[in-house]
Amino acid sequence: MPRRVNSGSAATPLTTISIETGAHRLLIDIKREDMGEFGSIKGRVAAALVADGLQKNPGARHFVESSSGNLAVAMARICSGMGLRFTAVVDPRTPKALVSEILGSGGAIEMVDCIDSEGNYLSERIRLASKIGADQGAWWPNQYENFTNPLTHFTTLAPEVFEPARGPVAAVFVAVSTGGTARGIYDYSRIHSPRTRVVAVDVEGSRALGAEAGPRMVTGIGSTRESTFLRGLTGIERVWVTEEEAVSEMVQFNLDAGIALGVSAGALLRAAINQSFELSGTGGRIVCVAADGGTPYTELHGAFDSRRLGPRRYSLIWDGRAHPN
Structure with a gap:
């Protein structure tokens, strides 16, 4: 019998x-991917990549992937639950x-x-993942090139974002790393809500949206390589913020x-x-699609002074457990 993968x-x-x-004064709906089963938006991708790998190679017993953290946590938990390495x-x-979560998850x-x-590590991570494969x-899904990545956002996340009962969507802000989330949201919007602005947000110094590389200190957003999924896509909007702005907004929102949301949510805000x-x-x-929670980024809280943001006040309107009538 085929092995069943928890969808995440x-x-x-x-x-x-x-x-x-x-x-x-802006009202913003924050899509809380930190409240998903695997604690981040990467849980959706991890489940899809494992399922895709088992379909293509039913005998696979060992998976390997390059990751900045969240995807690896989810893949470790999924593989462990299925008796896979x-x-x-x-x-x-x-x-x-x-890192501790990956190890603790098997x-x-x-x-x-x-x-x-x-001064970056991504190319070496990809080289080593390929070599281990x-x-x-080991089966290497290659989240950076595998169109299973954006497809899973097209089929699972996007319908939730554009749920008709919640009303029309004027704009969706999505952080980029591999670009899979932004591509999935964009493709869905062109079919179901073509007037919606889809805004891909990156940090300065990242190459994910095709900009020149520069020094970066934070993980959770951006990449040292241009996104395969967004390259040449003219309809999506591209904006950049500084790492200081992203971290400071994250901290101010938490306060x-x-x-506690992650640094990529700070960039979107x-x-x-x-x-x-x-x-x-x-x-x-x-x-705003918040990719993960703030726990992995607590060490950044003292990195910048959030008071430099200028006048700012976040207020919670409702807690996200049920949509108001």
Whole structure:
């Protein structure tokens, strides 16, 4: 009998917040992927990649993948539950909390220590994942090139974001790393809600959206390689924020709303604030897809001074467990 993979894609709730910046007040629906079974949006992708791997290679007993943390946590848990081996290829910038979760979930760790000419680890992580796949017979899904990645967001996440009962969506803000989430949301919106603006948000120094590489210190958003899934896609909007803005918004939101979200959610909130004038008169919902929770990023809380953001106040409107009538 074929082995059944836990989908990892049960619907996650929305939390509605208010942002007051002095000049404008925005209501934003935050898609709470941190409240999913695996604690991050990568749970959806992990389940789909394992299922895809078992379909293509029914005899697979060992999976390997390069990851900055969240995907590896989910794949470790899924593989362990199915009696499969999993090896995560990570680097020294991977949050320690996530490394501990991978190990505690039954996964093995391969830590790369070789950086490229730009001071990054991703190319070496990918090289090592490929080598383990070849040398040890492990199945390497390759989340960076495998279109199962955006397809799972098209089929699971996007219908939740655009659920008709919640009303029309004016704009969706999505953080990028591999670009799979943004591509899945974009493709779905072109069919079901073509007037919706899909905004891909990156941090300065990342190449995920095709910009030039620069120094970066945070994980959870961005990449040292251009997204395969977004390359040449002209209809999606691309915006950048600084790492300082992303981390500071994350910290301020945690303090004001009492909800710990990840650094990529901070980037989305900052991007929405930067466009508050245009967004305030749209008449539709504004959605930010929060990829994960804030626990892995607590070590960043003292990295920047959130008071430099200027006047800001986040207020929790409802807690996301049920949509208001």
